[in-house]
Amino acid sequence: MEADTPRTEEYLESIYKLQQEHRPVTTSSLAEHLKLSAPSVSEMVKKLEGKGLLSHTEKGVCLTEEGKSIAKKVIRRHRLSERLLTDILGFKWDEVHEEACRLEHAISPEMEDRIAESLGNPKTCPHGHPIPDKDGVLVKEKVRPLSELKASGKGVIVNVFEEDPNMLKYLASLGLIPGVCVRVEEVAPFGGPLIVCVSGSRYALGREVASKIKVK
Amino acid sequence: MEADTPRTEEYLESIYKLQQEHRPVTTSSLAEHLKLSAPSVSEMVKKLEGKGLLSHTEKGVCLTEEGKSIAKKVIRRHRLSERLLTDILGFKWDEVHEEACRLEHAISPEMEDRIAESLGNPKTCPHGHPIPDKDGVLVKEKVRPLSELKASGKGVIVNVFEEDPNMLKYLASLGLIPGVCVRVEEVAPFGGPLIVCVSGSRYALGREVASKIKVK
DNA sequence: TTCATTGATTAGGTATACCTAACTGTAATA
DNA sequence: TATTACAGTTAGGTATACCTAATCAATGAA
Ligand SMILES: [Mn+2]
Ligand SMILES: [Mn+2]
Ligand SMILES: [Mn+2]
Ligand SMILES: [Mn+2]
Numbered sequence: 354m355e356a357d358t359p360r361t362e363e364y365l366e367s368i369y370k371l372q373q374e375h376r377p378v379t380t381s382s383l384a385e386h387l388k389l390s391a392p393s394v395s396e397m398v399k400k401l402e403g404k405g406l407l408s409h410t411e412k413g414v415c416l417t418e419e420g421k422s423i424a425k426k427v428i429r430r431h432r433l434s435e436r437l438l439t440d441i442l443g444f445k446w447d448e449v450h451e452e453a454c455r456l457e458h459a460i461s462p463e464m465e466d467r468i469a470e471s472l473g474n475p476k477t478c479p480h481g482h483p484i485p486d487k488d489g490v491l492v493k494e495k496v497r498p499l500s501e502l503k504a505s506g507k508g509v510i511v512n513v514f515e516e517d518p519n520m521l522k523y524l525a526s527l528g529l530i531p532g533v534c535v536r537v538e539e540v541a542p543f544g545g546p547l548i549v550c551v552s553g554s555r556y557a558l559g560r561e562v563a564s565k566i567k568v569k
Numbered sequence: 570m571e572a573d574t575p576r577t578e579e580y581l582e583s584i585y586k587l588q589q590e591h592r593p594v595t596t597s598s599l600a601e602h603l604k605l606s607a608p609s610v611s612e613m614v615k616k617l618e619g620k621g622l623l624s625h626t627e628k629g630v631c632l633t634e635e636g637k638s639i640a641k642k643v644i645r646r647h648r649l650s651e652r653l654l655t656d657i658l659g660f661k662w663d664e665v666h667e668e669a670c671r672l673e674h675a676i677s678p679e680m681e682d683r684i685a686e687s688l689g690n691p692k693t694c695p696h697g698h699p700i701p702d703k704d705g706v707l708v709k710e711k712v713r714p715l716s717e718l719k720a721s722g723k724g725v726i727v728n729v730f731e732e733d734p735n736m737l738k739y740l741a742s743l744g745l746i747p748g749v750c751v752r753v754e755e756v757a758p759f760g761g762p763l764i765v766c767v768s769g770s771r772y773a774l775g776r777e778v779a780s781k782i783k784v785k
Numbered sequence: 786t787t788c789a790t791t792g793a794t795t796a797g798g799t800a801t802a803c804c805t806a807a808c809t810g811t812a813a814t815a
Numbered sequence: 816t817a818t819t820a821c822a823g824t825t826a827g828g829t830a831t832a833c834c835t836a837a838t839c840a841a842t843g844a845a
Contacts, residue, residue: 360802381822393803395824400801441657442683452677459675461668467658576832597792609833611794616831 355404359458362427363387364397365406366457368414369424374514378413425485430457432478433468439479440472446479446530447521480521481512481531481567500547500563502537508568509534515565527556529566571620575674578643579603580613581622582673584630585640590730594629641701647673648694649684655695656688662695662746663737696737697728697747697783716763716779718753724784725750731781743772745782 357365367386371378384394398414401407406420416424434453438444444452460468466487469475476492477483485491496511510533515521524530528551538555539548546557573581583602587594600610614630617623622636632640650669654660660668676684682703685691692708693699701707712727726749731737740746744767754771755764762773 358801379822380824389802390804391823392805392825397802399824438680438683442680442687444679444683448679452680455675455677456672459671461671463660463664464654464658464668467654467660471658574831595792596794605832606834607793608795608835613832615794 357423360397361401361404361406362423362458363454364394364401365416365420365424366427366431368407368416369421369428372416378415380414383414422489425489425491427457429485429487430460430465432482432484433465433472433475434460435478435480436472436475436484437468440475445522446525447518449479450516450518477512477531479531480515481510494569496567496569498564499535499537499549499558499566499568500560502540502547502568504537504540507534507536511567511569513566520562524562524566528552528554535566535568573639576613577617577620577622578639578674579670580610580617581632581636581640582643582647584623584632585637585644588632594631596630599630638705641705641707643673645701645703646676646681648698648700649681649688649691650676651694651696652688652691652700653684656691661738662741663734665695666732666734693728693747695747696731697726710785712783712785714780715751715753715765715774715782715784716776718756718763718784720753720756723750723752727783727785729782736778740778740782744768744770751782751784 364383364387367383368378371382371386376382380394380398381391383398384391387394398407398409401420402409405417406423407414407416409415431453434456435446435449438449438452439446469484475484483492483494494511497508499508499510502508510529510531512531513521513524513529515524529535533551536550537547538550541547544560546559547563549556549558549563580599580603583599584594587598587602592598596610596614597607599614600607603610614623614625617636618625621633622639623630623632625631647669650672651662651665654665654668655662685700691700699708699710710727713724715724715726718724726745726747728747729737729740729745731740745751749767752766753763754766757763760776762775763779765772765774765779
């Protein structure tokens with residue numbers, strides 16, 4: 354069994370994430386997510402299929418058990434890196450994604466263990482996403498998008514499906530971070546914004562944005 | 570100016586280190602240090618020369634100012650990584666070299682700053698080697714090898730030029746780490762061992778080993 | 786002086802991972 | 816039905832960084 358290269362890890366990670374977000378896992382969606390050309394992805398997908406890490410049918414790409422297992426390891430390292438960056442090195446949650454995306458390929462199993470231990474085995478990354486445990490067990494909370502709440506509905510933010518630093522900075526400035534309670538005051542019709550109440554303040558939130566904030 | 574690849578960084582780092590240790594910086598010594606074939610190094614050296622990072626004469630390879638500057642940045646990231654690993658994540662000094670050798674290529678300038686800050690701007694790595702500052706200033710202490718001390722000579726260990734984990738573990742088990750005071754009790758003739766006294770205990774040390782321990 | 790050793794390079798090749806341009810097949814549209 | 820749009824692949828090519836085998840050049844020993 355040949356060692357996985359950083360690129361293999363990156364593909365598997367992307368595929369796993371797209372699938373988790375219930376987005377189509379096609380070569381084109383992958384190409385968009387990875388910011389690569391379609392033929393590059395097409396070629397790589399074929400190689401990964403040859404290595405038994407995924408299967409590729411008309412319906413799209415699907416990780417095998419081995420592919421899933423590797424993906425979860427990468428995601429564990431990614432999310433632990435993010436926690437290291439925020440909790441120990443003092444980064445903001447909007448500054449860690451890119452950094453972690455490089456670190457995740459440079460961390461040994463020993464370092465992974467030490468980070469987890471030093472941080473007290475955190476259960477989630479700074480964005481609220483679960484950190485798979487050593488055995489690849491990933492506890493997914495049942496959540497729904499904030500955008501689905503009705504007027505006067507309430508919920509606690511569990512996680513935020515967003516990687517764009519500017520958006521994350523904006524959300525943090527409104528106090529929209531995991532663990533915070535949000536109440537929907539009003540829902541404008543025709544796909545209009547939501548008026549939400551967060552720790553005493555009122556804000557108008559676009560549907561698009563609200564759909565990325567998952568609450569329970 | 571194209572970005573440096575991890576491999577470019579690795580070559581420059583090796584060249585800088587060999588030169589610091591006053592070892593010949595030839596393609597063959599480089600090949601040995603980097604564990605690559607001579608032709609591979611020969612080729613890469615030519616490329617790096619073309620990029621203006623080094624010059625290659627009969628006397629060997631010599632970094633240009635730009636090459637030196639990059640090398641010192643890599644070494645700064647390497648040594649800061651080592652400190653992060655030992656001081657924050659609880660690694661032993663014999664476990665950090667390889668890990669840091671990967672991390673050093675995955676750390677952004679921002680992360681470099683945060684590590685330095687979080688650690689209180691350490692002056693040396695766990696092996697006692699100076700950490701270049703942001704501007705590439707590297708303070709080298711005047712030291713000499715323990716093997717050069719005469720009988721009843723004394724010195725404080727400044728650093729240890731050794732990367733082999735087993736050797737480092739051995740040295741740590743004898744208490745031979747930076748900051749510790751060593752007295753040479755006896756020097757066996759004909760290149761024989763030194764009998765040294767460290768924190769109350771006596772040990773026989775081979776010349777080879779003793780030459781890697783630098784004292785002041 | 787000639788030969789063998791050593792160091793370095795040239796020649797030729799591989800693997801990985803990316804690209805653009807061109808082509809193909811399917812499915813919705815006019 | 817013919818057309819267009821889109822997704823996906825094939826074809827052909829590049830850059831990086833490695834390898835082995837063969838060659839070349841200088842040096843010291845026979
Ligand atoms: Mn990643
Ligand atoms: Mn995250
Ligand atoms: Mn290195
Ligand atoms: Mn060190």
